[in-house]
Amino acid sequence: MKNIAKLSLFIIFLASLLVLWTISNPVLAQAMVLRENASNQCIKTSRIKINSINPTPETNPLGAYYPGFRGNNQLVIYTPGFGEYTNTNEFGKEAIVLEDKVFGFCGSNCYIPKNGFIVSGHGSAKKWINERLMEGAIVKINQNTMMLESTITPESYLYKAGQRINDSKKVIVDYKRTLPGYQSKISENYLNQAIQKYNEARYILDKSQYEAGRDLSNMALKMADMSFYYAVPAVQNELHGVWLRPIEKNQAEIVKTLDRLRRTGIDNIFLETYYQGYTIFPSSTMATYGIKQQRPEFEGWDPLQVWVNEAHKRNMKVQVWFQTFYVGNENISRNSKHTLSVYPEWANFQRKNADSNKPMPSISEHNGYFLDPANPNVQKFLTALLTEITTNYNVDGLNIDYIRYPKSLSQNFSGYLDTTWGYTAFARAEFKAQYGKDPVELELSDPLMSKWVAYRQDKVTDFVSRLRSIVGDKNIMISTVIFPGHQDTATTKLQNWSVWAQRGYVDAFTPLIMSSDKYMAGNSVREIRSLAGNNVCILSGLFEPFTAGSPADLIGQIASVRSEGSSGIILFDNAHISDDFIEALSARILRKD
Template structure:
């Protein structure tokens, strides 16, 4: 059986509002429009298409989980999971009837997990005690054709929804639309067609080609896109009948591979032209391998061998993608993090995990140390997670991490302490039910975050208890930092779902305002704003407290947090005022969770997030491979982050990273080892200036990026900068940075534009490091 997805360059993700046990974020989907499909075959002969392997389950999907994924599926209860050992069904776990979730994955088998319509099929055909098979690469028909109704073509304002695309609608945008992009939001799927061929699967707000069109779908239309289109497919539409048709055969895979090869060739050419610090010859070699595989695919197509056509086309796409990855620069000062919920059972397992991270040059691990009210280590204050009783995995992670140059930060779920699918309400609220956060209707757990139990952030006893756990954690373990997650109220809009309307909070607010918050609504503008600010202050004051306590234990310990990037979400709905925390200097670095498939959206949101900073706090952007990123999309988003002022990125989460992800990162943006910016900004600056000098000597001068009259002076500017960094005086370093910047701008006739851009960008990073170093000294 295959153990991970083989789909190559056929990728699309869309938002589905489906609560996750781990994140609370919506699952998003990739396309399943494959000619050759894998099937689950029941004992009665009935079959169903497998959507994919080893990724979180979405709506109406069958996902198969193998031991490669981990110890369990990590899915919520809203589906059915069938445990298979040695080809025999040993358990059917219908979570919609009995509260079952997160099925264990047997070492000698797999789990079939299904939701919605797929669940209906499973319940009808897979029975405990029956046999079940996985059939791979089944081609039931050499041509797949599908037609769907169009709701709108080139809709015009005013719009009820972004881009004029409403619920369950399929919209076609042509060059007559009058706008450069579709204007849609991320809650759907799109594809771009040129000359009748799908050239790109997109997420939202797609660029509309002059020689083609964009198709955008939401809901049912989105599902049609995901299930019936892919890169290379033929797509036509008829404005008279308002119908659109997709056609997929083996030639679609050849066309898809050709597009990837074309893109990689352009990337190699651009890398050479723009003086990029990348292994050009290795990229060319990978591209040559792709061309040979494509030739084999075309030969197989001529013989009507559809399976070999698909296999060689996919191999060609993989090789061409690798060539593209090899044209991505790798920084020497960069945060490369990953969030991880531990499932390891011994030291050997931990070594295996950390070796995998070290091999791909990750340098920071956010280890989930306190979640669902349990610690992973033996605690004098909290209950230890039953999965780790008898040993201390945190201690081992720290010890082995130091050997590999990987920082370990204790990632803690602050006010979220239980889920209805996992021993509800958890150990803390079982012992202290009076500590629970209560919504306006008096309900526990959350309605908007289905099944989530939260502590009341305002209660002194809650704050003291969490403080004691965190202080114990950082005092008894040599962690590199404390990473606060769920440092917020539960989602509190609309008003009837708002928090926190317990007796204590109501009385405390009444003391300062004279009114009971139950008696006010958003119509009471000033009082409602005061109530919102009061709730924000409960979170912010706790952050301030933890900051002080962390620094009292060890000034070098880093305090960081995972936050929602958009103020309308973080502050207005969850009272998570990270803007205030950054301004007050409570955070050493911050990780906004910018979870989307649309790379343009991720980049725009990153820039908007950073624009709100009033202190030079470093930001490591949280990315979302857990929703099903392809290796190509992952590298695209990491690369996009290097084009912003972000100091690095963090992947959510380790269990979602497959072998192809690690290989892609290692071939591209994580090819070199990197130093963490926050660890020692002055040392980071030393490494950075040394690397700049290397690029000048090995790339820019030999490739004629700098004219002879400017060479000696340019080299001298960076020698001066290196000496200043060696002295460790921030003001002197800043002076030399300014001198180098001015020189580069003044010598624009003698320095190629691309080289100037690289040098100025590196100097901007050094300036950021100096600002952070000064901030740390305050």
């Protein structure tokens, strides 16, 4: 009996150790909580480690050279103490939390609410946000353990459905008041069904029938979504575009893609034609310069010609999406035909690597390499490539992307100067010849610093000024990809786009609006319009598909940018436009009929 008692105590001891070990293991702890709560009123609780709260380069060194100081696979919390916005890029996901409840989501650079905080994730942390958070989820931060806890209850689903019902009601009321002849019958039919299911769900939840209540809430949400999709009317003569990196291997696949997009009302394909330093078509310019003539996956045929031909058959246009100063992130030492393998002197250099004898990538820009806008041979090469395209193909537009320097930190952060770009042998020599000082020697307080900033801005502007002569008298629209937030963009990316509008160098701006916040989207268009005047049209670039957002949020963004004078929208990007987005867009908002 004593042996049995000892054995029992030993088993209890081992079980205790197992419990302690499991709790200390976040993955198993999360699994235990989910199993326990699966039978407890349909509650789902999840936890994840917080990497940093209000990160800085010093407190979060792994994120020091990334936008918002959020590193790879990190989950970061931003409170009002960080600033007004998170300053993150489009490769993450952010949840807006008000009073410990998820209010909504944002793709990047979220506004940080005064009475809340932002949960921001990249990589695996982004995946966690997508899978473990929703509107109405309860979120708690434990700063002692640096853990974030999310709890989704049946009421969370009801909360989300209620939000969408209110959104649809508001839109219908607004259009009835402001748009003569507005048709709302279909939208209101869906809305009435949503309200009915919502009330049923609330009643069932009050009876503690949680699973049935959750299911009814989801039905209410679906009806409310449909109401919202049909509430926002189409606008005539509005450009509807999509950025598209081609993966189609033949004419039949191109036709299939075009037909799918055309059904939604999309009429402009912004076709990635020159990207990561290679063309999709067999280029004589590339061959002349000794660079690989065509992307290897397209060798043996000319996809650009097929895209143009098939698009025009469908009354769709093809805009050439062109990565100007960005040449990709492959290991250039393994490719003797890469642009920077053939012309290493064309590479852009960061100040901290100014004396390096080999090209260095930008950590914060996909570990990618950039060309030097100041180098006249770079501009000559790119001019020749664009001339070849506009001469040999009946394209409808040029969409000039990466028309800037690589991003640096903002001036108010320590270490700013070391993160700035443009310190190439050519630029340093030319600037010194003009102003008597090597820019590497400049400090922020130096009177010549403003000259150095303007020098690099002007080099980008010089290339933009060439575009009219490249196009000539052809009916080709010239647009440039820009970033909202002009003051920051002009210093961190050296993209002084307001000058391009004032001087009439371009026809349109395609701003990258990476936030899911419809108000921020509208504000971005308003800012651009205030600086550009009516000299350019604004084609708002919306990232909701790319950031795994919701179709309803995309519809809200489109309505918002329209109200601020956007002449069209471009979706980023085709690869992420799921059937849910197709359903939403084809309901009413982009229809031409």
